[in-house]
Amino acid sequence: MDSGMGKPGSPADRKGSLVFSRKVGENCRHIAVELSEATAPSAPGQFFLVREWGVFDPLLGRPLASTVSGNCRLEFLFQVTGRGTSRLASLTPGAALELRGPCGNGFPAPVGEKLLLVAGTLGIAPFLGAVSALGEKVDVTAVLGVPGRGWEPFTEWCEDKIPGIRLNSDDGSLGRRGDPVEDSLTLVGPGRELWGCGPEAMLRELGRAYEKGCEKVLVSLERRMGCGIGGCLSCSITTPSGMKRVCVDGPVFDWREVFGEPLRN
Amino acid sequence: MSPFGTSLRTEVGGVDLDTPVIVASGVWPMDPALWPEGSLDGVGAVCSKGLTLKPRDGNPGCRIVETYSGVLNSIGLQNSGVDHFVAQELSAFSFAGRPIIVNIAFETLDDLVETVEVLKGSALKISALELNVSCPNVTRGGMTWGIHPESLESAVTAARRAWNGILWVKLSPQAPSVGEFAELSQGCGAEAVVVGNTWLGMAIDNERERPFFENVFAGLSGPAVFPLALRAVWEAAGAVEIPVIGCGGISRPQDALSMILAGASAVEVGTALFVDSRLPASICRELERHLREKGLSSVGDLVGRARR
Incomplete structure (x- = not known):
């Protein structure tokens, strides 16, 4: 088992750059972000607060579970439900993002098979x-x-x-x-x-x-x-x-x- | 050790600070193990969550709604009570290695005095008490302590009698005159006033045709309120001799500098930490840059410089 699974990595604030943003149906987006510095590895279920860099409106980062987590590259899947996610969905590759994470406790490694x-x-x-x-x-x-x-x-x-x-x-x-x-x-x-x-x-x-x-x-x-x-x-x-x-x-x-x-x- | 130079050292209302940047009450965990990396850099002191005599679960229902460049919150003073704070949370909180400012809220004067008595029994150092007067006075039908002169006077006087350490009063921006209420706090023996707290606002869920919050009204914070807070700091600093600590909407390093130039001896940052945990360090760099540029040697030289 992956011993790191489920354990909280220390969250950090990172700057990132949007690599791609793809529509997955009507209101869903799949995005990838390249980070300026590596974060702690994240377990499935942990999340990042994601927002456009340097923008005060919308203000708060949106909590998104990472679907793919590498040292410097993260991917997310989200549904457009309001101002924050609309804004994230409107960004084009190269856009600057701010991410806080990995946050919370993910799923611990399963006990059984x-x-x-x-x-x-x-x-x-x-x-x-x-x-x-x-x-x-x-x-x-x-x-x-x-x-x-x-x-x-x-x-x-x-x-x-x-x-x-x-x-x-x-x-x-x-x-x-x-x-x-x-x-x-x-x-x-x-x-x-x-x-x-x-x-x-x-x-x-x-x-x-x-x-x-x-x-x-x-x-x-x-x-x-x-x-x-x-x-x-x-x-x-x-x-x-x-x-x-x-x-x-x-x-x-x-x-x-x-x-x-x-x-x- | 602060990575910043001695030029940022200051003494505010009886508390020695390595930098004039304080983490405001209610926004940051009291367990430093949960703080994002690097977020302690530039922090001169930290405020506890608003503590009450008895534990409180806080408000039910929706607790946070984003607004244009701001946030409405209705947490309802969720906390484990002052006994638990002294017995458990304070030791972890002290690991931050920064002066601890304990924020207390209360519904009656008896609650206030009892809460202070518990804090007096703490073996760990409490650098100052921050009296939150934005909570409801149940003996006056739930009216906020800090919006009526007699209410405010009774609360600050009771706190002053009960607590022989440093006392700061965190004023309510709903007060009819921030200057007069700051002066009143000074007259009752406060060592400093914090100006201020969240602004009352509300939000309606149009789909449900109901207010978002169970308590209907909620506190507005974030960049949206900065100009309002700056004005309040200006008024308070013009009215009192004791230090004013600026609090409200500081979101960029330049905002903190403006607050200090308006007359704040230190600043508290809150909501902005939701989006930038390194803001305290950025503020310190901005203050040092400005001092160099103006040929000044200490952050104290900047206080109220826009009032000349």
């Missing part, structure tokens, strides 16, 4: 790095859910990155009709670990995997953030074990830590 990844749309981002980091040491199955029609370029891109990824769509136009949780529940069982990233309602539903004998369910949460390093408490969540900061206590949490004890039959 079988891993199931469950993603809702852009929730696939942290898993792209995981699949390549784990290589052939772990039997990985990835399950993706999308709304349906219109998401073809995105799903094709994901299929290219993760061959054999199982597709699910709400309208049945891409892969199976249905949501990725139902699909993943047909696959889980004792000895298989489950990682989830996507809408919170989906992540909550993943707790049903415990009923199927799954012993470990990890989820990556998303929140609006300020500092990204545990200072401002903008991303605090209430959990059964008290207040947690998504940026440094997470974004990857044990399912039970966030949602409490699962209901068992």
Whole structure:
């Protein structure tokens, strides 16, 4: 196992230059950034605050999970949802960026040899790095859910990155009709670990995997953030074990830590 | 050791600082292990999060919304309480090797005095107490302590009686007259005033047709408020003899210099650290550059120079 996986590298502020920015469907972007100095290696699930260099409007960096992490080169996949991501999507190669990271705790190396990844749309981002980091040491199955029609370029891109990824769509136009949780529940069982990233309602539903004998369910949460390093408490969540900061206590949490004890039959 | 020269050393309201750049309350972790590399360079002192007598979970719901060149926040003073701070957090915080300024918030004068009593029992050094008067006074229907003269006077007087160390008062920009409230704080025995805090604002989620924040109003900070804060510093510095510490919207090294030229003896940086952890070091370089250019030897020579 990669001993560095899941452990937080010290975050640093770095200047970077946009290498490419590619559309992956209607509102999604895949970008690569060349850094001026190396950062600590990041684990799948860790993130960077990314913003245009020297610009005060929009002000805050957007927390994006790195999909590919090298010493001086990072790649990200994101959806355009507001002013910050629109601005990032409008930049052309050569544009100067500022990045803070790697932030937070990523996914720890899996204990067993079988891993199931469950993603809702852009929730696939942290898993792209995981699949390549784990290589052939772990039997990985990835399950993706999308709304349906219109998401073809995105799903094709994901299929290219993760061959054999199982597709699910709400309208049945891409892969199976249905949501990725139902699909993943047909696959889980004792000895298989489950990682989830996507809408919170989906992540909550993943707790049903415990009923199927799954012993470990990890989820990556998303929140609006300020500092990204545990200072401002903008991303605090209430959990059964008290207040947690998504940026440094997470974004990857044990399912039970966030949602409490699962209901068992 | 500060990598910067002795020209930036200064004494502000009874606290010796290697540089006049202070990390404001509420923006930075109290565990230096979480600080990005290089972010301590140029930092003269650090403020704790706003501490209360009892632990607080803070506000539910959305806590941060970005605005044009700014940020609205409604954290609600989430903190582990002053006992936990003294027993656990202060030792880690002290590892920063910088003077520690402890920011305290309170709902009643009894809370304030009890909080101070706990801090007095600390074995580790607290360089100054920073009294946050932007919190609600529950005995006056939740009105902010710092926007009513009698309220402010009672709070500063109580803090002054309870605390025999250095006392700074962090004024509310919602006060009707920053100059008068700074003068009032001085009269009640404060060693310095910090001018100021976040500006009350709000944001509406048009899709949900509801305010974004559960508390409706939230505090605005970031570059958007810098000209407002600069004006407030100018007014306060014209009204008092004690030092004024400028705080509000400083986002570029030049902003800090402007604050000092307006009359601030030191500056606090907050929101800008969200985007540039090396701002304190950049501010120090800018101050040194300006001193050289003007043939001056000490940052103290710059204080209020725009008022001549």
